[in-house]
Amino acid sequence: MKKIIIFMTAMLMAVMMTSCGSETADSxxxxxxxxxxxxxxxxxxxxxxxxxxxxxxxxxxxxxxxxxxxxxxxxxxxxxxxxxxxxxxxxxxxxxxxxxxxxxxxxxxxxxxxxxxxxxxxxxxxxxxxxxxxxxxxxxxxxxxxxxxxxxxxxxxxxxxxxxxxxxYKNAGLSGKKLFVTHGAYGYLCRDYGMEQVALEGVQGESDPSPSQMAQVVDMIKVDGAKGIFYDPNGSDKTAAAVADEAGVLSLELCTFETDSENRDYLTVMNANLQELKKGLI
Ligand SMILES: [Zn+2]
The missing domain is CATH 3.40.50.1980 (Nitrogenase molybdenum iron protein domain)
Structure with a gap:
């Protein structure tokens, strides 16, 4: 009987040690x-x-x-x-x-x-x-x-x-400006600050713009007098560079925050976006 109790105690201790061990591994x-x-x-x-x-x-x-x-x-x-x-x-x-x-x-x-x-x-x-x-x-x-x-x-x-x-953002004078972008990700940003988004690619970024779409946007930029076209630096800048070249404007970075190669936080990225918006729109 004594042997059985000792055995069971040992078993119980082993179980307890195992569970304690797993808790140490778990934060x-x-x-x-x-x-x-x-x-x-x-x-x-x-x-x-x-x-x-x-x-x-x-x-x-x-x-x-x-x-x-x-x-x-x-x-x-x-x-x-x-x-x-x-x-x-x-x-x-x-x-x-x-x-x-x-x-x-x-x-x-x-x-x-x-x-x-x-x-x-x-x-x-x-x-x-x-x-x-x-x-x-x-x-x-x-x-x-x-x-x-x-x-x-x-x-x-x-x-x-x-x-x-x-x-x-509210005091930056963005209201009434047209925002020319490659990836149409900024609808809510435009809504909040009274801008109008003109996007080259669809909202989901699936389709590349056709040459005629690109030519249309180049014309719109020229008529509008905007100083730049914006692209997400975590994607390709090819389309923005081509349009900027054709329209004679800047290609500027505007992060979607879908990913970030520098691991920056939202506040930092949205602040950087505002500085770029000022360069391209004001
Ligand atoms: Zn997106």
Whole structure:
């Protein structure tokens, strides 16, 4: 009998040690997965060191037409929170969301916003971005109430900075200007500051412009008197360079924040975008 008790105690200790061991390997932090770079950056801003964060689309990867691997799917089903933007930006994420186990909190950050269903680039409006950050903050605070104070503090501080940048945009004299772009990603930015977007490529960036489309835009630029055409530096600058050359204007960078080769945060990128807009429009 004594032998059996000793054996069982040893077994129990082994089990306890194994589970303690696995906990040491596990950070114990909230495990968060995001769909693409903008969502990754928002989650990083809100979560800081309190979360373990992974982005699904690899650095430099194309966010619109991404297909997750079986390994991605398996990892996703084990996380605590999965964040995506929605409104047609990541169709794969919308498909996967319904198949994930109930233990995964799924956050579609554009939900409830006033959106144009044909334009997924919701986060390029600072107002929208603030709501998306709020949605992330609520999800983290609910899933990890111990650190809720930290999440709320970081969110409030960041939103204050975004409000200041929003004021700068409003005072930059952008209203009434035509914004000539290669990738039609800036509909929400234009809506917020009274600009009108003229895009060479479709909203999803699928089709290359035809020579006649390019010639039409060159004419429009000349008539409008704009000083530049804008392109996303994370994509190709070929089309913008050709149009700029033909129209005798500048080709300027305007980041979509779908990815960022320098790992900059949203505030930095939106500030850089404003400086480029001033060069091309004012
Ligand atoms: Zn895009």
């Amino acid at each position: 114990g932090k909230l495990k968060v997965y995001t769909s693409f770079y903008a969502m990754y950056d928002f989650a990083k801003t809100v979560g800081g060191d309190d979360i373990e964060l992974t982005n699904i689309v690899p650095a430099g990867g194309e966010a619109h037409h991404f297909e997750p691997s079986a390994a991605d799917m398996a990892k996703l089903s084990e996380c605590d929170v999965f964040i995506y933007s929605g409104n047609g930006m990541e169709e794969w994420a919308e498909d996967i969301a319904s198949t994930l186990p109930e233990s995964v909190k799924v956050v579609e950050t554009s939900k409830g916003l006033s959106v144009d269903e044909s334009d997924p680039h919701v986060w390029l409006s600072i107002e929208n971005a603030k709501s998306q950050i709020d949605a992330i903050c609520s999800a983290f605070s609910e899933s990890d109430s111990e650190n809720a104070e930290n999440y709320i503090k970081r969110t409030d501080e960041y939103k204050t900075k975004l409000d200041l940048l929003d004021e700068e």
